[in-house]
Amino acid sequence: MEIKKIGVVGAGTMGNGIAQVCAQIGCEVVLRDIEDAFVERGIKNIDRFLSRSVEKGKMEASEKEAVLARIKGTTNMADLADVDFVIEAVLEVMDLKKKVFQELDEICRPGVVLASNTSSMSLTEIAAATKRPEKVCGMHFFNPVPLMRLVEVIRGHFTDDETVAATTELAKKMGKVTVEIKKDSPGFIVNRIMIPHMIEAIKIVEEGIATIEDVDIAVKAGLNYPMGPFELMDLTGIDICFNVAEYFYQELNKESKWVTPTLFKTMIRAGKLGRKTGAGWYEYGKK
Numbered sequence: 001m002e003i004k005k006i007g008v009v010g011a012g013t014m015g016n017g018i019a020q021v022c023a024q025i026g027c028e029v030v031l032r033d034i035e036d037a038f039v040e041r042g043i044k045n046i047d048r049f050l051s052r053s054v055e056k057g058k059m060e061a062s063e064k065e066a067v068l069a070r071i072k073g074t075t076n077m078a079d080l081a082d083v084d085f086v087i088e089a090v091l092e093v094m095d096l097k098k099k100v101f102q103e104l105d106e107i108c109r110p111g112v113v114l115a116s117n118t119s120s121m122s123l124t125e126i127a128a129a130t131k132r133p134e135k136v137c138g139m140h141f142f143n144p145v146p147l148m149r150l151v152e153v154i155r156g157h158f159t160d161d162e163t164v165a166a167t168t169e170l171a172k173k174m175g176k177v178t179v180e181i182k183k184d185s186p187g188f189i190v191n192r193i194m195i196p197h198m199i200e201a202i203k204i205v206e207e208g209i210a211t212i213e214d215v216d217i218a219v220k221a222g223l224n225y226p227m228g229p230f231e232l233m234d235l236t237g238i239d240i241c242f243n244v245a246e247y248f249y250q251e252l253n254k255e256s257k258w259v260t261p262t263l264f265k266t267m268i269r270a271g272k273l274g275r276k277t278g279a280g281w282y283e284y285g286k287k
């Protein structure tokens with residue numbers, strides 16, 4: 001089935017980026033959030049991103065208008081009744097995701113794929129909240145969505161081949177590189193690799209082996225990473241990284257490699273969460 005109309009649930013950081021890339025490949029988009037103000041903020045962010053693209057000469061002004069015209073904001077879930085594909089990007093809270101998937105399952109046509117942008121949660125558990133578990137899968141984008149090239153396509157326990165193929169094809173149409181996660185497992189590929197390098201970096205500093213600055217310099221110049229682990233934690237939010245590490249500890253058999261260093265906890269207790277609070281591993285001026 002050709003995908004012409006896509007429902008995006010959640011108009012936050014990820015949802016608005018996802019709505020934008022869907023509209024840029026010519027699809028009609030229904031962007032749903034719980035309050036008008038959130039929907040408007042999401043659409044304003046898309047407008048801002050596209051305006052910058054026009055200023056930089058990467059896009060014609062007429063194309064920007066056409067992309068925006070394809071996105072319809074709503075607070076009414078029933079407006080997703082005739083979509084061909086759904087991408088969910090609400091908060092990372094399991095009970096909320098289950099509730100949203102239950103609602104989507106009732107509203108959307110049978111056979112429509114319901115994909116989740118969850119960063120780490122079980123697709124099997126989310127799918128079990130619906131009567132179409134074989135049509136539920138993970139479609140994990142990275143922030144900022146229009147710029148980051150990867151999409152992880154995740155199989156839950158019930159996901160069928162058709163669903164994986166349709167999701168992969170859609171991501172490729174958006175110009176993304178895709179990888180398939182064959183088994184439902186916490187953190188998939190990228191976060192499972194990202195968190196240990198953060199934990200190890202903090203341990204190196206805690207043990208007095210090197211400074212924060214030198215760890216970042218070493219990782220950038222020696223591994224050719226674009227950002228060091230401390231810079232990346234400050235950008236992502238130290239609390240977010242910490243919560244993911246704790247989640248892995250619980251879900252991955254309490255292996256010692258997932259134990260969070262004391263210094264990690266101290267940063268949270270000090271309210272130094274990264275760029276968003278004006279200070280993290282580095283200082284960014286008052287917020």
Ligand SMILES: NC(=O)c1ccc[n+]([C@@H]2O[C@H](COP(=O)([O-])OP(=O)(O)OC[C@H]3O[C@@H](n4cnc5c(N)ncnc54)[C@H](O)[C@@H]3O)[C@@H](O)[C@H]2O)c1
Pocket residue numbers: 009010011012013014015032033034035038089090091092093096100117118119120140141142143
């Ligand atoms: N921010 C990132 O870097 C990132 C990267 C990859 C994946 N993710 C995942 O994407 C998802 C969304 O993250 P985010 O950073 O965009 O969060 P966000 O807080 O920016 O946005 C979430 C939005 O969902 C809305 N919402 C809540 N309940 C809703 C409902 N019932 N129906 C519709 N909308 C509802 C909220 O009002 C909010 O606008 C999470 O699962 C997160 O783990 C985030």
